[in-house]
Amino acid sequence: MISRDLQANEQGHLLLGGVDATQLARDFGTPLVVYDVGNIRQQIQDFRESFDQSGLRYQISYASKAFATVAMYQVIKEEGLHADVVSGGELYTALQAGFPAERLSFHGNNKSVAELTMAVDHGVGVIILDNFHEIQLLKEVLAVRGTSVNVMLRLTPGISAHTHRYTQTGQVDSKFGFDVASGQATRALQEVLAVPQMHLIGIHAHIGSQIFGVAGFEMLVQKLVSIAAEWRDDFDFVPQILNLGGGFGITYTAADEAIGPDVFIQHIAATLKASSAEANLDLPEIWIEPGRSIVGPAGYNLYTVGSRKDIPNLTSYLSVDGGMGDNIRPALYQAQYEAVVANKLNAPQQETVHLAGKYCESGDILVDQAKLPRTEPGDLIAMLDTGAYGYSMASNYNRNPRPAVVFVENGQAKVVVRRETFADLTRLDESYL
Structure with missing residues (x-):
């Protein structure tokens, strides 16, 4: 059971500040940091x-x-x-x-x-x-x-x-x-x-x-x-x-x-x-x-489900398109979070998985024992209460661009930090030759 009440619309999608999380993902891409x-x-x-x-x-x-x-x-x-x-x-x-x-x-x-x-x-x-x-x-x-x-x-x-x-x-x-x-x-x-x-x-x-x-x-x-x-x-x-x-x-x-x-x-x-x-x-x-007490509960990280690794008699790994580059706290502090499938908010929990990031580190596990509904590639994961020390400690590890940040309020969404591009990653680099 998730330890707090979450709002859903009639499609069973997570609502953030009155905005459908799946619409946020479509409009702004993932990984995405959202603040209510x-x-x-x-x-x-x-x-x-x-x-x-x-x-x-x-x-x-x-x-x-x-x-x-x-x-x-x-x-x-x-x-x-x-x-x-x-x-x-x-x-x-x-x-x-x-x-x-x-x-x-x-x-x-x-x-x-x-x-x-x-x-x-x-x-x-x-x-x-x-x-x-x-x-x-x-x-x-x-x-x-x-x-x-x-x-x-x-x-x-x-x-x-x-x-x-x-x-x-x-x-x-x-x-x-x-x-x-x-x-x-x-x-x-x-x-x-x-x-x-x-x-x-x-x-x-x-x-x-x-x-x-x-x-x-x-x-x-x-x-x-x-x-x-x-x-x-x-x-x-x-x-x-x-x-x-x-x-x-x-x-x-x-x-x-x-x-x-x-x-x-x-x-x-x-x-x-x-x-x-x-x-x-x-x-x-x-x-x-x-x-933390002001921004932590207001923050959400949205990720798209990608690959899955099933191992006989062991917990499966479910990978998303973000990870320790946008939230290093689980790897650094062993911080624990809860996650939901934002496009299946009302679906029953049916499995426990390692919710894994995409970074080239075995310790890049966002939620070690995530209880989720059955998922498939393309589903939208929302990590809860990520508003403190997630984006502020974000990095370009593995040369991944940092995500966009969107503020939502009263049913309206606005980008307040643009998503980095690959070009941004080399903007300060100088040629040695």
């Missing part, structure tokens, strides 16, 4: 309503590494969100989309002088400092430019979320942020406070990704409030903002026990109010950085 924009807007509204009910001052900052295109930044702009970027390329894309620079935060553990200069010159709202080298680089950039900027300090608070080890970022042994336990965070505070051109407005921490429980966030709030109280007493500095990062989990398969934004925010708010009162601190503004 209405779903994105609803996810944002769910976070906003939960915060409004909490009574907290807040900011929702879209973690654009999950999916960053001009069209995505335009939707986020329409919804009035903040956004965080982690590279000069993401910053450039946001600016090309007309996204207000003052509503951007700039993350990253190894920002270059060029990237910091770009951020300062364009008036980025806040730069989130990650290490001592970066403090020095930004100090030099601000001196040359004769200007100032808002900053936050990213801390590693020693809190580890129960996720894949590559997506745990709050524990002490991490490439990100200033370690709290060793005193690095306090030394970073002193260095930043000594630079008048850096306006320290808050502290940030991120404890992991695909988190299903509230305990880690409760511990994080308590830890950051404790740090704020300590810095108030020792340095007469109180952060205006506590940025709790993101990591809110979503449902990929029936095994996932995701909870809604309302549950996360309720527990964050209750813990913040209790901890702040105990420490005699005014309630700070809370920022969060959801990415």
